[in-house]
Amino acid sequence: SYVLTQPPSVSVAPGKTATITCGGNNIGSKTVHWYQQKPGQAPVLVIYYDKDRPSGIPERFSGSKAGNSATLTISRVEAGDEADYYCQVWDTVNDQGVFGGGTKLTVL
């Protein structure tokens, strides 16, 4: 089955830029979605179809894809951005959803 690989943790100072990667074989051929999850809460969609932002998500959140990786970038990081972030794709071969293992973003 398809596997998505994320770094377990990323740390960033307030006001700086955080980048969270999501690797997968031939991920360029798939659409990637990103979710933010704060403790005790359900995940929230922050980026869909690689780079689109749902309404209400700050412009500081952006998505991109290159080669075998997708990237979630959070600019001008704030304390409130501290959360777990998950990438997700659709495995078309097996017709199923796949989540990355998640990345814990710590704001220093």
Place this chain on the structure above:
Amino acid sequence: QVHLQESGPGLVKASETLSLTCNVSGASISSSYWTWIRQPPGKGLEWIGYIYYTGTTNYNPSLRSRVTMSLDTSKNQFSLNVRSVTAADTAVYYCAKSPPYADWGQGTLVTVSS
């Protein structure tokens, strides 16, 4: 706005069947994909499976032998059954609409007791 709400027992005995229902408002389940996702305590998200409005299903291969999903269009809800549960099935269970998953339930913790 779509609202999803999970319901079901919070405690299930090992070897028995976990049964959850997701009540949907603000959208008809007679369209779209309806999905179950779970998250063991302290761990990541695991996709369990979907049921399409036509009744077509697909499940995570790791759970396929124990999982069944169904729709009840008269109540606008869909359900999850996981048979022969063990402690490894202890998790917060979420229902969600489609991918991308813009709409989620709040989640419900199910603990499997021995």
